[in-house]
Amino acid sequence: MTQFVNTAAEAVSHISDGSTIMIGGFGVAGQPVELIDALIDNGATGLTVVNNNAGNGDVGLARLIELGRVKKIICSFPRQTDSWHFDEKYRSGDIELEVVPQGNLAERIRAAGAGIGAFFTPTGYGTELAEGKETREIDGVHYVLEYPLRADFALTKAEESDGVGNLTYRKTARNFGPIMAAASNHSIVQVARTVEPGSIDPEAVVTPGIYVDTVVKIADVTTKGAGS
DSSP: OOEEESOHHHHTTTOOTTOEEEEOOBTTBTOOHHHHHHHHHHOOOSEEEEOSBSOOTTSTHHHHHHTTOEEEEEESBOOOTTOHHHHHHHHTTOSEEEEOOHHHHHHHHHHHHHTOOOEEESTTTTSGGGTTSOEEEETTEEEEEEOOOOEEEEEEEEEEEOTTOOEEOOGGGGTTHHHHHHHEEEEEEEEEEEOOTTOSOGGGOSBOGGGOOEEEEOTTOOOOSTTO
16 A cells, blocks of 8 residues: 655655665656655665666766765666766776666566566677677577566656555656556655545556555655656
């Protein structure tokens, strides 16, 4: 049953050292900024983070990396022009990196939530990313065997939640949120607003409440602009 809490700090209070955490967002679109800040204050360290990139600038995930709290990151785009904290940590050997092509990243997360044991994909075949992995030729096409990505916790951002945790999203802010919620043991979601049960058209529900463990309403969440 979905639990509704009053603060971001309370929402992330169960995250402990060594946890694997999925963090939603495509750049800043859909990034659960307040939850990440609460995680920083939480103090948990030795974390494995699954995210699309390796942080931007000096805030959010980048700040978590700067503080030395992330031991490993699994992502698609680790080096952007403003990912200097990751770059510094990686060059000094203070963080481990697993690069996963973006489509594979999404499918590995989705597979975990769907209960799929593994899948074959042509992406990465013949590259360093396929080294040590099982490969197979099917109908003349070469494939690489990939396994699901699961997490202890998922931190995501949605537009609204009803009283039982059913979620809707704002445009591109949706990105990895739904599949991360399904692929984690405990999904934590910050929302811009909450509504009464039954207020959301069932056809508009993107993430069913069965995948949502904790919801916190962040009153000052900005919803202006596509995907913000």
